[in-house]
Amino acid sequence: MSEEAWHEARLIPTSGINGAQEQEKRATSALLAVMGAVPEFSKALLSPLGAPARVPATYIEVPFDLSGKKVIPDGLIRVTRGSKTWTALVEVKTGKNELQTEQLDNYLDVARGEGFDALITISNEVPSLPGVHPTPVDKRKLRKVQIFHWSWSYVLSTAIVQKEHRGISDPDQAWILGELIRYLEHDRSGALEFDDMGPNWVSIRDAVAAGTLRANDKVAPEVIARFDALLQYLALRLGRRLGIDVSQVVDRKSATNPTAYLADRMNDLAANGTLTGSLRIPNAVGHLVVTADLRANLITSHVELDAPKEGRQTTRVNWLLRQLRDAPDSARVESFAVRSRTGNAELLSVAREDPKLLAPDPSKELRSFRVAMDSKAGAKRGSGQGSFIDSVVKSVDQFYGEVMQNLKAWTPTAPKMRPEVPAAEDGLRSVSLSSQDGPASSAP
Known part of the structure; x- marks a missing residue:
């Protein structure tokens, strides 16, 4: 038998998984065991929750009595530092299984009765906004x-960023974390990527295209939430590739007045047929803005950046074009002048030939630029070729890789020192503050 047909032994095998219950047990045990074995990984996951920076003790299927009823959370994490102990229950779902409100309410009652600090839920559900739990519970x-939620995409992204970019000090621990990554990336693990825009996607998309969607539609908010969840997934995915924490830009209004925020989104979807969101990428020139135009069937990714504050207007345009030398000709560049509501837009291929098209009036000072790329939106609600999700992912990846990562913000030139001038016979230099007054007159 050829060695090519042999299967390499794995620390966490994917073979032999039968049914959703066994899938959840294996995923829970694998994750919690690796958290206990790799301190850098557990710290990356638990420190944002307020846990002490120590190696956790982890357990699975810990039974508790709740008013004469036996409840068994999937896991328990306990971290001790000195006299302080932080404890969290863990509930896990894999595949398409969703968290249940009644079950979470029971675990919150157990945690409160036992004096525990938190409940952590893990599933393939991606919250619509950071810090928002996907399952409603009794406040x-x-x-x-406290209740926290990790999507499996978040767990996988955290593991990859920690291993590949931030580093694991111990080689054996790095190998263990690599085995968890390999396991979670396998289809049979039950840790899925974001792959569904929801059951109402097609009907809402068709209503928008036909111009019949009303701003008070009952199911459109679910589609808006799915789009926001897609942005969360995009942030995790891009952060995984860049090795940094990419996050969704959250409108302040969404936290202070969520009802009004949703109403604004609904009005925009009904009136303009667009869904929009932004990603914050550390050290990037600006936010990466993603817009899905469901009427035009287009995905647009763009970034805005300030124009230089000095030089002629065409010089400022050329400053940008030099940074876009490797960008595709199909990219679009817009320029905006001070105190002007409209701008000048040209394809990059045209602007390269005649930069003056972006600054037609030399007397109007350029304020900012916008660089954008359009691509066709997929129609299917799921993932894969021809799907809306994959078209958005491809648009973001291409725009950041071919355009945005090459852009830098303008910085003014450092001031130059004036050269020293030899002193004149009267002891003054031409650059002295008093050199314009002439020699002092003698007293009468």
Whole structure:
């Protein structure tokens, strides 16, 4: 038998998984065991939750009594530092399984009764906004216990960033974390990528295209939430490739007045047929803005950046064009002048030939630029070729890789020192503050 047909032994095998329950047990045990074995990984996951920076003790299927009823959370994490102990229950779902409100309410009651600090849920559900739990629970149960949610995409992204970019000090621990990554990336693990725009996607998309969607539609908010969840997934995916924490830009209004925020999004979808969101990428020139135009069937990725504050207007345009030398000709560049509501837009191929088209009036000072790329939107609600999700992912990857990562913000030239001038016979230099006054007159 050829060695090519042999299967390499794995620390966490994917073979032999039968049914969703076994899939959840294996995923829970694998994740919690690796958290206990790789301190850098557990710290990356638990420190944002307020846990002490120590190696956790982890357990699976810990039974508790709740008013005479036996409840068994999937796991428990305990971190001790000195006299302080931080404890969290863990509930896990894999595949298409979703978290259940009644089950979470029971675990919150257990945590409160036992004096635990938190409940951590893990599933393939991606929250629509950072810090928002995908499953509604009784808020009265959160007075003494916090609830946190990790999508499997978040867990996988954290593991990859920690291993490949931030580093693991111990080689054996790095190998262990690599085995967890390999396991979670396998289809049979039940840790899925974001792959569905929801059951109402097609009907809402068709209503927008036909111009019949109303701003008070009952199911459109679910599609808006799915798009925001897609942005969360895009942030995790891009951060995984860049090795940094990419995040969704959250409108302040969404936190202070979520009802009004949703109404604005609904009006925009009904009136303009667009869904829009932004990603914050550390050290990038600006936010990466993603717009899905469901009427035009287009995905647009763009970034805005300030124009230089000095030089002629065409000089400022050429400053940008030099940075776009490797960008595709199909990219679009827009320029905006001070105190002007409209701008001048040209394809990059045209602007390269005649930069003056972006600054037709030399007397109007350029304020900012916008660089954008359009691509065709997929139609299918799921993932794969021809899907809306994949078309958005491809648009973001291409725009950042071919355009945005090459852009730098303008910085003014450092001031130059004036050369020293030899002193004149009267002891003054031409650059002295008093050199314009002439020699002092003698007293009468």
